[in-house]
Amino acid sequence: MIIRKRVKMAAMAAVSSPRPHPVTKIYCPSHPDAVLVEDYRAGDMICPECGLVVGDRMIDVGSEWRTFSNDHVGKDPSRVGDAQNPLLNGGDLSTVIGKGTGAASFDEFGNSKYQNRRAMTSQDRAMLTAFREINTMADRINLPRNIVDRTNNLFKQVYEQRCLKGRSNDAIASACLYIACRQEGVPRTFKEICAVSRISKKEIGRCFKLILKALETSVDLITTGDFMSRFCSNLGLPKAVQIAATHIARRAVDLDLVPGRSPISVAAAAIYMASQASADKRTQKEIGDIAGVADVTIRQSYRLLYFKAAELFPPDFKFDTPVDKLPQL
Amino acid sequence: MEAGSEPLPLDILITNVVCVFRVRCHLDLRHIALKGANVMYKRDEGKVVMKLRRPRVTATIWSSGKIISTGATSEDEAKIGARKCARCLQKLGFQVRFGAFRVVNVLAVCSMPFEIRLPDFTKQQRPLASYEPELHPAVNFKIKPLTASMQIFSTGSITITGLQNSCSPPSLIFPHPKPRSLLPR
Numbered sequence: 446m447i448i449r450k451r452v453k454m455a456a457m458a459a460v461s462s463p464r465p466h467p468v469t470k471i472y473c474p475s476h477p478d479a480v481l482v483e484d485y486r487a488g489d490m491i492c493p494e495c496g497l498v499v500g501d502r503m504i505d506v507g508s509e510w511r512t513f514s515n516d517h518v519g520k521d522p523s524r525v526g527d528a529q530n531p532l533l534n535g536g537d538l539s540t541v542i543g544k545g546t547g548a549a550s551f552d553e554f555g556n557s558k559y560q561n562r563r564a565m566t567s568q569d570r571a572m573l574t575a576f577r578e579i580n581t582m583a584d585r586i587n588l589p590r591n592i593v594d595r596t597n598n599l600f601k602q603v604y605e606q607r608c609l610k611g612r613s614n615d616a617i618a619s620a621c622l623y624i625a626c627r628q629e630g631v632p633r634t635f636k637e638i639c640a641v642s643r644i645s646k647k648e649i650g651r652c653f654k655l656i657l658k659a660l661e662t663s664v665d666l667i668t669t670g671d672f673m674s675r676f677c678s679n680l681g682l683p684k685a686v687q688i689a690a691t692h693i694a695r696r697a698v699d700l701d702l703v704p705g706r707s708p709i710s711v712a713a714a715a716i717y718m719a720s721q722a723s724a725d726k727r728t729q730k731e732i733g734d735i736a737g738v739a740d741v742t743i744r745q746s747y748r749l750l751y752f753k754a755a756e757l758f759p760p761d762f763k764f765d766t767p768v769d770k771l772p773q774l
Numbered sequence: 775m776e777a778g779s780e781p782l783p784l785d786i787l788i789t790n791v792v793c794v795f796r797v798r799c800h801l802d803l804r805h806i807a808l809k810g811a812n813v814m815y816k817r818d819e820g821k822v823v824m825k826l827r828r829p830r831v832t833a834t835i836w837s838s839g840k841i842i843s844t845g846a847t848s849e850d851e852a853k854i855g856a857r858k859c860a861r862c863l864q865k866l867g868f869q870v871r872f873g874a875f876r877v878v879n880v881l882a883v884c885s886m887p888f889e890i891r892l893p894d895f896t897k898q899q900r901p902l903a904s905y906e907p908e909l910h911p912a913v914n915f916k917i918k919p920l921t922a923s924m925q926i927f928s929t930g931s932i933t934i935t936g937l938q939n940s941c942s943p944p945s946l947i948f949p950h951p952k953p954r955s956l957l958p959r
């Protein structure tokens with residue numbers, strides 16, 4: 446943060462011209478009425494009419510110290526305080542007394558005499574804990590920074606509204622994470638969020654609905670294609686199989702072969718069909734583990750897809766196992 | 775919103791009427807549990823559950839004298855059941871005075887003769903309908919003029935909850951918009 450030295454605005458001195466000057470005392474000798482322009486880079490006051498530099502080094506907005514990229518990150522002499530998180534904390538500008546260095550600041554047991562008690566409001570503390578929790582959860586599934594920021598914003602909005610005050614903060618944080626992923630267009634299943642959170646799927650689902658009502662937003666419906674790339678790469682399937690599975694799932698939904706089935710079950714069944722038709726076969730159990738779907742569910746959805754298997758595959762798919770030889774469960 | 779464009783003979787069956795009433799006196803639950811017939815004593819929750827046979831209702835009795843009765847299939851039946859329950863308690867020796875009878879919730883079930891495409895339906899009915907396939911396979915649709923809600927399944931079955939009385943269902947089903955699809959199977 447750069448300290449900006451304010452120019453002391455002098456009171457309007459006795460000015461001869463009928464129009465009052467702006468508050469500075471200096472003016473261009475050839476154009477007394479011109480309003481001087483600040484060049485903040487060099488700290489000059491320049492007359493806009495003739496370009497004369499009237500005041501030199503009036504304001505210096507440059508940094509007081511120079512910092513280089515290979516320097517210690519911890520010692521930035523240009524900073525006077527912690528990096529603020531003003532969007533999320535309400536701008537805490539309090540300062541603290543630093544740790545003592547000399548021998549006099551420690552008592553006989555080696556503890557420091559001045560106990561640095563940072564008094565934060567309980568609200569801020571709760572929010573900071575939640576942000577830390579969100580960070581940990583997002584870190585476990587490698588979510589990018591934009592989703593984490595969005596989650597933090599959602600949490601702040603929900604927390605300030607105080608509608609969900611009775612609910613556990615962790616549950617609200619998990620639900621916010623789920624909503625943020627959805628809003629960014631890369632939805633995660635509830636089970637995936639459950640895996641990184643200590644809250645049950647039921648509670649996250651409840652908080653999810655409550656948050657949508659509290660913030661009066663809605664989210665787009667999940668589609669089968671949202672999960673294809675993640676599930677397929679976790680299973681180690683080649684791109685052709687992924688494309689085939691996406692195609693199968695989309696066709697199945699268009700033809701309405703799987704009414705009422707969750708898109709994730711349909712996606713899992715599509716991946717199963719595509720992988721069984723290619724050289725990289727995967728078992729139902731493996732797919733079920735990755736997708737968080739029971740293998741009986743995959744079996745059910747697969748049976749519905751099996752009837753029209755020939756129509757579901759993309760036209761340019763290379764079959765390792767032909768359609769009629771696909772496993773019939 | 776095409777109201778009544780298809781004159782479908784829909785059967786709306788009321789499956790459950792929940793009502794509350796008071797007997798205006800304190801009840802000794804232990805006494806009811808020991809002497810009463812067809813009762814279950816739930817001591818941890820502090821209530822007695824009495825099941826009646828002829829209007830098939832289940833009454834939950836608290837010691838304060840407040841009773842909730844569920845399972846009736848019509849409002850009249852609910853009242854009869856409630857009175858029967860109060861009579862049973864009277865026979866057990868309590869100074870019962872039947873009062874404050876109020877129907878609290880009516881559940882109804884309906885079935886469409888066609889299947890419904892839930893994702894398309896939800897997209898059209900955005901603020902009123904909410905569909906989370908991961909959480910529940912039905913769409914939750916809020917009926918605006920009443921504070922009731924419907925659960926719409928893809929098979930065409932519909933469950934309506936939150937009604938205040940059993941007279942409202944027919945009027946609310948038909949203003950129901952129809953961006954549904956008939957599936958040729």
